Amino acid sequence: MFKATVLIKRRSSILDPQGVAVEKGAKHLGITNIKGTRIGKLIEFDVDVNDRTAAEKEVTEYCSKLLANPIMEDFEFNLEEVK
Amino acid sequence: MFKATVLIKRRSSILDPQGVAVEKGAKHLGITNIKGTRIGKLIEFDVDVNDRTAAEKEVTEYCSKLLANPIMEDFEFNLEEVK
Numbered sequence: 001m002f003k004a005t006v007l008i009k010r011r012s013s014i015l016d017p018q019g020v021a022v023e024k025g026a027k028h029l030g031i032t033n034i035k036g037t038r039i040g041k042l043i044e045f046d047v048d049v050n051d052r053t054a055a056e057k058e059v060t061e062y063c064s065k066l067l068a069n070p071i072m073e074d075f076e077f078n079l080e081e082v083k
Numbered sequence: 084m085f086k087a088t089v090l091i092k093r094r095s096s097i098l099d100p101q102g103v104a105v106e107k108g109a110k111h112l113g114i115t116n117i118k119g120t121r122i123g124k125l126i127e128f129d130v131d132v133n134d135r136t137a138a139e140k141e142v143t144e145y146c147s148k149l150l151a152n153p154i155m156e157d158f159e160f161n162l163e164e165v166k
Binding site: 007019023037 | 105117
């Protein structure tokens with residue numbers, strides 16, 4: 001079995017209105033040194049497969065078909081073997 | 084200046100209905116070995132401060148007041164100095 005950690009980020013060329021909004025909120029709270037906030041996703045799950053290549057294939061499929069939006073986002077993942 | 088990377092996760096005692104829903108979608112696509120999907124946030128930004136202690140203080144305030152929900156979520160962050 002593997003523990004997967006997936007990071008999903010918007011491409012840098014694509015605006016992140018949620019990040020802009022949160023940062024505006026920060027300014028109102030007196031948090032003034034934060035710039036360029038971008039909000040992505042951190043997704044964790046277990047992959048119940050014993051072979052690393054098969055696990056990578058399944059995680060890539062999960063990310064590209066469901067977790068990430070291929071038009072706007074890039075993903076990367078890490079698999080850690082669990083015994 | 085520092086580059087901050089913040090990871091926000093729901094506490095493990097708290098259900099993640101979004102993760103459950105995405106995983107159900109995966110089953111319909113034939114992705115069947117994924118278990119226990121949990122969805123959190125990955126947030127990146129710059130902190131325009133030269134002192135590490137001051138940067139840590141500002142990031143902690145940003146996370147605890149705005150980015151994370153202190154009732155349900157835990158956060159951790161990493162600061163990387165940028166020259």
